[in-house]
Amino acid sequence: MSGDLLLAGLLADARMLAVFGLAGTPVAVAGRLEGGGRAGIDRDGWPRLEPGQGTVAAMRVRPNAALDRYAAVMGLAPQDCPEGPVLGLGAGGAEGAPHVDLAAAIARHILALPADRPAEAIAKRLPAIGTWAASELRGAQIPPSGGDLVERRGPGDVEIIRQDEPFAGFFSVGVSHLRHRTHAGGMTPVVRREALVLGDAVVVLPWDPVRDRVLLIEQFRMAPLLRRDPQPWLLETVAGRVDAGETVEDAARREAREEANLTLARLFPALHHYPSPGVLGEYLYLYVGIADLPDGIEGVHGLESEAEDIRGHLVPRADLTRMAMGGQVTNGPLAMLALWLELRRDALRTELGLG
DSSP: OOSOEEEEGGGGSHHHHHHHTOOOEEEEEEEEEEOOTTTTTSTTOOOEEEEEEEEEEEEEEOOOHHHHHHHHHHTOOOEEETTEEEESOOSOOSOSOOOHHHHHHHHHHHHHSOTTSOHHHHHHTHHHHHHHHHHHHHHTTSOOTTTTSSOOOOGGGEEEEEEEEEEESSSEEEEEEEEEBOTTSSBOOOEEEEEEEOOOEEEEEEEETTTTEEEEEEEEOHHHHHTTOSOOEEEEOEEEEOOTTSOHHHHHHHHHHHHHOOOOSEEEEOOOBOSOTTTEEOOEEEEEEEOOOOTTOOOEEOOGGGTOOEEEEEEEHHHHHHHHHTTOOOOHHHHHHHHHHHHHHHHHHHHTTOO
């Protein structure tokens, strides 16, 4: 894009301007913005400009390569207005204020990708990019590992030399060349480390405290098949990625509806953790969800758009504990939740007023 542009809405925020390396002059654009709650997250999440009373704060800038690249990925094109061409507008999308910090993190990821990667290819991965960007923001807020047992580290204790992304699909492969502080006080030589970039996920075990039973699900899994497991249909519990722009608790409730057609009355946080921190860029939020589980509720569920084929199983809670202790539960998060619930059952019933 050539010539001055007016950036409106999300793009006029100082945090976004900083990502693009831009400075500008404030300008008032006549009208008001409608929608835009998912601007910078989804391609179709940008606000529309409605004529009428009021003005919209905008910034007049001279576009650069970073802004051009971002606009191509997001499918943004300037819209003509009396004050000049305006960038940052669309069809409206969801209501609400934009998630600026998340949008800025997504923008940084987009601009860090190789310049020869097609904009359309990046656009197809926006959900995965958003999931990872949101995971980074949550990761910066979690309590430090080990409490006072583990020495506190600072930014200077890890030096990133170079980062690459040789593969990007449902997940991506992140390759880092780095060195880090040793326990003896020096620095390691430059080492290459690889990880699968997945982002945060939520796992929830539906439990009926009155009937004292749980709902488990069964579905086909690729990794056991690759390991030549003759039974790649695993017994699990409800789980899924935390989408960009939603809370972990909202993701738990959404996944319960999608995978088991359940409405959860309450969520109790259990053991949140990294399942395999040596190789997986993933953090799991584990919950027990209170649900009404009458006979016949099991069913077969899942999203057709994701080819999900998920069968429900009603199981007495005590049987789940026995199965976990007997090695019949090979899904780690389910085994962890089964044992956590065994230990916490009476306290949870008391908190629920069930004695």
